[in-house]
Amino acid sequence: MAINAEYVGREYPAPEPYEVTRGKIREFAEAINDPNPVYVDPGAAKAAGYPDVIAPPTFPVILGMAGSAQAVADPDLGVDFSRVVHGDQSFHYTRPLHAGDVLTAVTRIADVRTLGGNGMLTLETVATAADGEHVVTAGMMLVVRA
């Protein structure tokens, strides 16, 4: 089944703001085996000029995954999740995420195409801080294998 191209431009706002916590950053940093102290030690983070511990560059995939799950769960989009692999990923930062951020995320279907029988679904998640400042945009392309 082909992905429904009429869904390009559709937006999936996260149902509630995402709170970035020290505990979640620590869990993520440990899962990628990265011992950098700015992820776990507030003193080291402050010495480096940050208000609190910061998140690893790929941490916002959590927001992108949640947004893609919302989109893929939409039966009319026509994505068979059992055939999905990750095609590409990007992050464009205004600033790093830090503990204490409360982020509003909106995921938009940016593109739908077919290549060699595979479906390609491009999603873009924009995360904004409580004061309206842009923090990061995460782009994700999912390949739905034929």
Place this chain on the structure above:
Amino acid sequence: MSLRHADVEVGTELPERTFRVRRLDLVRYAGASGDFNPIHWNERFAKSVGLPDVIAHGMFTMAEAGRVLTDWTGDPGCVVDYSVRFSAPVVVPDDDEGAEITVGGKVRAKNDDGTVNVLLTARSGGAKVLAKSTAVVRLA
């Protein structure tokens, strides 16, 4: 301790590193990231959808390549842009060795705004697992 823009030239290489990835790493990464796609932990499922075995989350590889970048700059908050394409899967067998991912990088451009462009490479099991893997970092 952060790397300075003045210390970097086009062609400067990032220290190459090899990371091991075992099934346990994928289970932990699934929990931390929220990506519970069974192709990353269930061999029976992975094979049923035509994959050779369980494969690593592409994002795990992107995170390890990111460590090479942020350990080199000294400040993980300096990353402005980071993009990769997953060009081949990292196949992770159910044994104590798992798989290895070898990451390298090179400075491709120095920009007037204090940033540099870095090209990252990652290989596993003889295959190039990241393609078009680029980052822009702001240096002191």
